[in-house]
Amino acid sequence: MKRRFPMTIMFLFAIWGGISVFVGKTKVHDFDNLLRNKLLLIVGAFAIILGLGSLIFHHTQKIKRKARFWQYSYVTLIALAVTTFIGLGGGVRGERSLPTIFGGTVIGAHDGLVYVFTSQAEKNLFMDEPSRYADPTKAVLELPREFETDFNRFEASQLREEIHLKHTALQLKGQPIPPMISPVSNQQVAYKKEFKISLQQLYEGILVPCGSTMFAMLAFYMCSAAYRAFRMRNLHAGVLLVAAFIVMLGQIPLATAFIPGLHELRQWILDVPNLASKRGIMIGVGLGASATSFKIILGIERAWLGGGE
Amino acid sequence: MLAVLVGSGAMAQEIPAEPAIETAPEPEPIPEPPPVLHPPRNIVAQDVPHDNGGVLNIQWEPPIEGVPVRYVLEMAGEDGFFQEVTRTALTQYTVMQLENFVPYRFRVAAVYEKGQSMSPETEPVMARDHWLKLGEMPVLIAIFVFGSLLLFFIQAARRGVELFVRRISGLTAVEDAIGRATEMGKPVLYVPGTSTIEDVATLASLNILGEVARRTVHYDVKIICPNKDPIVYTIAREIVKETYASEGRPDAFDPDSVFFMVPDQFAFAAGVDGIMVREQPATIFLMGMFWAESLIMAETGASTGAIQIAGTDSVAQLPFFITACDYTLIGEELYAASAYLGREPMLLGTLKAQDYGKLVFLIIMVVFTLISVFSGYDAASLVRVR
Numbered sequence: 114m115k116r117r118f119p120m121t122i123m124f125l126f127a128i129w130g131g132i133s134v135f136v137g138k139t140k141v142h143d144f145d146n147l148l149r150n151k152l153l154l155i156v157g158a159f160a161i162i163l164g165l166g167s168l169i170f171h172h173t174q175k176i177k178r179k180a181r182f183w184q185y186s187y188v189t190l191i192a193l194a195v196t197t198f199i200g201l202g203g204g205v206r207g208e209r210s211l212p213t214i215f216g217g218t219v220i221g222a223h224d225g226l227v228y229v230f231t232s233q234a235e236k237n238l239f240m241d242e243p244s245r246y247a248d249p250t251k252a253v254l255e256l257p258r259e260f261e262t263d264f265n266r267f268e269a270s271q272l273r274e275e276i277h278l279k280h281t282a283l284q285l286k287g288q289p290i291p292p293m294i295s296p297v298s299n300q301q302v303a304y305k306k307e308f309k310i311s312l313q314q315l316y317e318g319i320l321v322p323c324g325s326t327m328f329a330m331l332a333f334y335m336c337s338a339a340y341r342a343f344r345m346r347n348l349h350a351g352v353l354l355v356a357a358f359i360v361m362l363g364q365i366p367l368a369t370a371f372i373p374g375l376h377e378l379r380q381w382i383l384d385v386p387n388l389a390s391k392r393g394i395m396i397g398v399g400l401g402a403s404a405t406s407f408k409i410i411l412g413i414e415r416a417w418l419g420g421g422e
Numbered sequence: 423m424l425a426v427l428v429g430s431g432a433m434a435q436e437i438p439a440e441p442a443i444e445t446a447p448e449p450e451p452i453p454e455p456p457p458v459l460h461p462p463r464n465i466v467a468q469d470v471p472h473d474n475g476g477v478l479n480i481q482w483e484p485p486i487e488g489v490p491v492r493y494v495l496e497m498a499g500e501d502g503f504f505q506e507v508t509r510t511a512l513t514q515y516t517v518m519q520l521e522n523f524v525p526y527r528f529r530v531a532a533v534y535e536k537g538q539s540m541s542p543e544t545e546p547v548m549a550r551d552h553w554l555k556l557g558e559m560p561v562l563i564a565i566f567v568f569g570s571l572l573l574f575f576i577q578a579a580r581r582g583v584e585l586f587v588r589r590i591s592g593l594t595a596v597e598d599a600i601g602r603a604t605e606m607g608k609p610v611l612y613v614p615g616t617s618t619i620e621d622v623a624t625l626a627s628l629n630i631l632g633e634v635a636r637r638t639v640h641y642d643v644k645i646i647c648p649n650k651d652p653i654v655y656t657i658a659r660e661i662v663k664e665t666y667a668s669e670g671r672p673d674a675f676d677p678d679s680v681f682f683m684v685p686d687q688f689a690f691a692a693g694v695d696g697i698m699v700r701e702q703p704a705t706i707f708l709m710g711m712f713w714a715e716s717l718i719m720a721e722t723g724a725s726t727g728a729i730q731i732a733g734t735d736s737v738a739q740l741p742f743f744i745t746a747c748d749y750t751l752i753g754e755e756l757y758a759a760s761a762y763l764g765r766e767p768m769l770l771g772t773l774k775a776q777d778y779g780k781l782v783f784l785i786i787m788v789v790f791t792l793i794s795v796f797s798g799y800d801a802a803s804l805v806r807v808r
Contacts, residue, residue: 135562137474137552139522153620157653164652164682167659171681182700320686327688331714334721342745391737394753398735400568400779401757402622404772407572408761409625413768416632416760417625417657418664 120412127410168193200312356382459539460485462493462513462530467547475522475551481514482530482541490532498527498543509533520549560805567782572775579771587773592731592749593762599729600637603704609644610634611703613694613719614658615710615734616650616687622757623735627710628657629760630733634707635665639674646697647680650690655682691715695722708732708747709756712739720746733759 126148133145172186343354362368363379408414465482469475480495492511496504504527508515520526525546531538579585603610612634614627631647638645647662649655659680666675683693695718698706706723708716708730716732716739723730724746732743733751743750751759754776761769790801 135555135558137472137555139475139551142474160652160656163656164649167655167680167682168684171678174678185696320689323692324686324688327692327718328714331718334717338717338721338742338745342741394735394737394740396783397752397754397776397780398737398757400776400783401626401735401754403565403568404572404776404779405622405626405629405757407569408769408772413576413772414629414760416629416764417661 116415116418119418120415124410124412127406165193196312196315199315203311205312356386457534457536458487459534459537460487460532461539461541462490462532463541465528465530465541465544467526467528467544469548469550470516472552472554472556474555475549476518476520478517478520478526478528478547478549479514480517480528480530480544484513485532485539488532488534490534490538492533494531494533494538496529496531500524504529522549522551524548558807560807568775568779571778571782572772575771575774575778576768577771578774579767582767585767585770585774587762587770590751590755590758590762592733592751592755593759595729595731595749596634596763597637599705599731600634600641600643602729603638603643604641606704608704609646609701610638610705610707611694611697611701611723611728612645612647612707613709614647614649614654615708615712616690616715617711618651619653619657621711623711624651624654626735626757626760627733628654628661630707630709630756630763631658632661632665633760633763635662636669639666639669639671642674644676645679646701646703648683648690648694648697649681650683650685650687652682652685655680687713687715688718691718694719698722698726698728702726703728706730708734708743709751709759710734711736712743717742717746723747 129148130145133141136142169190172189174180175183175186176190339357343350343357345351345354359375360379360382362372363375369376369379405414409417462482462485465480467478467480470477470479482493484490492509493513494509495507495515495517497507497517498504507517507528517526525548527546528544529541531540575585600610612631614631615621615624617624619625635645637643645662647658649658659677662680663672663675663677666672684690697703698719699722703726706728708719708723709732712719712734713736716734716736720730720732720743730747731749731751732747733756734740734743735753735756737753740750740752744752758773758776761773786805790805793799793801
């Protein structure tokens with residue numbers, strides 16, 4: 114029963130998934146989408162709870178056992194706690210009630226209000242729909258309507274300059290100057306009022322730069338991998354080296370300008386031998402994936418259920 | 423000079439006015455009759471048969487006379503207002519993303535340099551969804567043929583027919599690699615890819631995980647299995663746990679050995695790199711679907727001196743694995759791995775079916791290429807999925 118039940122569920126859903134490929138009826142597809150998207154999303158939500166439990170357990174165990182470099186586990190657990198706190202309190206875009214004082218850069222103005230954002234994403238949202246941001250808590254400086262500026266080209270220094278110009282113009286016209294308007298520095302504007310920190314800011318400020326750093330390391334790894342791959346140990350490696358040299362050289366406009374036929378040769382290598390081998394692999398992959406699916410659907414392959422009978 | 427003088431004297435004399443000669447007024451040019459602009463003819467709007475619905479095919483014939491610059495297709499839905507759908511020089515158009523069972527009317531204007539001429543409207547026509555999608559039939563036939571091969575070889579294996587399976591060096595090395603970990607007293611690191619459970623490569627990787635875990639139980643080696651996806655984590659954990667139980671060593675299972683790490687791609691790569699550097703595993707398995715993080719992990723693993731066995735069906739990542747790892751399962755070998763390692767006759771039967779499936783594909787490709795080359799007929803259209 115322990116095995117039969119999941120296998121029966123798997124068999125029924127797999128057959129249904131297969132049927133929906135060949136049946137055109139909308140209701141069939143709607144139900145298939147429900148299974149694929151919504152049901153899987155629910156399962157995923159439960160799995161995330163299990164995953165978090167695993168993460169906490171793994172690192173607390175490391176700390177308890179004083180495993181090698183156990184101190185790093187504190188970093189993970191503290192980061193998890195801080196992110197959870199900010200996520201629950203501040204929300205994805207700082208729409209919740211977590212009060213946090215932080216600095217930022219003035220990048221937007223709309224309807225007489227100047228807004229402070231700490232991320233490009235928030236600015237983009239603001240640009241898409243400024244009225245959504247008509248929130249006085251985000252204003253650092255109240256301006257009359259005439260100071261509304263094209264926020265697309267808006268920078269803090271520009272704001273300061275613009276305020277100064279408007280200030281002078283009002284003085285020359287002999288008009289009263291609103292008390293809130295005064296030429297201010299970037300820092301003054303940036304730190305004048307508080308605004309909310311959000312999960313999005315954490316993501317953009319920490320995770321994205323860290324991810325980009327890892328991705329950038331790929332370039333260096335590629336160099337060392339290329340060195341190993343292109344060493345001429347045998348005939349095959351030699352062919353690879355020559356082909357790679359032609360393809361790389363063919364990418365350079367200056368080289369293609371001076372060497373006639375280089376571009377065509379590069380394209381031929383990519384389109385004929387390279388594509389042929391890729392397609393060969395892909396046919397094998399397609400058959401292998403089909404065979405694996407068949408094996409699982411028919412219950413021949415049961416390793417995914419854990420070993421044994 | 424004299425002539426000029428005489429002439430000028432004569433001009434000075436008064437010349438009696440001659441009576442004006444009445445001339446008939448020039449007839450006004452008759453405006454050319456406006457050119458007759460003919461509309462497109464025989465507009466036919468039809469539902470595309472045997473599909474998901476939401477698609478109508480519109481065809482028309484060129485006007486009797488004149489060559490239009492282009493045609494403008496207009497469509498009216500339930501509200502009755504015509505809106506432009508497309509401008510085309512062709513005489514047919516497929517309108518997509520329509521609602522099923524909603525009547526639509528069409529008309530086509532032929533646009534000339536001096537104006538345009540609109541055709542009459544078509545009768546209301548509805549898009550429908552159909553039970554059978556004939557465009558997918560080549561796939562269904564291929565599945566049927568391949569399924570038959572699979573069942574044939576499974577039956578042959580059941581009957582006890584000896585099936586020869588070619589040696590896959592990457593899989594033969596699994597036993598040695600885990601043995602090496604035993605000798606060195608170091609753990610085995612298994613990364614089941616960075617994709618989700620919907621990916622067949624992930625399923626194949628989880629199948630291999632069961633076989634690798636079985637060997638780690640036999641050799642009493644620690645296995646470390648970090649996961650990027652929470653659903654994959656739960657399944658991987660169950661697989662390893664069940665394997666320990668089925669091998670009679672449930673007490674030896676360390677619940678901390680299979681864990682969820684992080685769902686972010688590069689954070690996961692950084693985490694796996696950290697494990698490689700800290701734990702110094704003797705053997706590293708990188709099996710499943712990988713993206714840009716493949717080389718980051720494989721190069722770090724290579725720098726630790728571990729034996730690395732990788733397997734992926736991602737054509738773009740294969741060169742990285744081939745370069746940085748000791749053994750690489752290329753494409754289909756990843757799917758064959760669990761059968762190869764398990765040595766179960768029925769599973770080996772599926773390997774033979776895979777090989778014969780490739781043979782069938784090869785024959786079809788050669789025959790269709792010959793037909794296309796020598797007859798000029800596009801034979802591929804017979805098996806093209808629409």
